[in-house]
Amino acid sequence: MTFLLRCVLVCVSILLTLYLLRRIRHSKMKIEDSIFWVMFALLLVLFSLFPKLADFISGMVGTYSTANFIFTFMIFILLLKVFFQSVKISQLERRVTELIQTFALDKEEDKEKEELNYESNRE
């Protein structure tokens, strides 16, 4: 890895972290949801500042090269994230459906009651 490339990587990961933090602050994201992104960004900074750390873990788990380790590791984390996101979307969809149905059913019930009242008042 050339010195220039390293500088670029460090800069990019730090900028990304700052950008994420800024967005999180402004978009009023729930803290528990932002934790993942903060950790992720910090991890990038960590790896770019101390590439030896990645080399060390890579050697420990026995991957062929550090690059392979980084790729596998990141893809795994992102896959997990996507899966949990998918679960969450499913739950959200279900809740929205439930809400819409209850709303529509309640509205119909109210209308029927009103009609009944109207008729009984007329008699």
Add this chain to the structure above:
Amino acid sequence: MTDKVLVVIPAYNEALNIERVVGGVIENYPMFDYVIINDGSTDNTAEICRKHKWRIIDLPVNLGLAGAFQTGLKYAHRRGYRYAIQFDGDGQHRAEYILPMKEKMDEGYDIVIGSRFVTDKKPHSIRMFGSRLLSGAIWFTTGVMVNDPTSGMRMFSHKMIKEFADGLNYGPEPDTISYLIRHGANVAEIPVVMDERILGESYLNPLNAATYMGKMLFSILLVQSFRIRSRR
């Protein structure tokens, strides 16, 4: 609990058909209760129903057939209907078969399917090939032969209404049928004749149909086998 049958009519942009279909049911079969589920139609389906003072539930946004039908079954559950039948708003289903289906239900079945192929042989077309595949998959996983798994004309018992009303993943589709059979539901079929849709467009173009078949097969053969049934 009322002994009546609730006819659930999901309708999405069926302004061309709804008058004929629902009018036919209401005029000729006053012994059945009915409810129209307007699934967020963008045409004047709702206005037509209002004009006739038909009983209609308006979903503010489009939920798709599964969500709309579930709304109908929630309604049936709230009012304590003993039976509920899915009846398409596009004019494919004939109301004359509702009574025979109810009579079949009275024999103690949980689900009665209005089937096009109990007595008649299936014609050899690509679409029927899909139907055969689904029948085969259901037979393979449950040991029960369902001749017309894609028929939309299905009647459900009180017990099933409760499950459909509360459950997630209870779309009115073949995979749900296979799942319910596997968990002890008794299914019967009676022969019916269905009409071709007269007006308006069906969403079933060849590509959609193939995707649908693939999804259903995958669901019946694989996904349903590791589903846990929640006991409420």
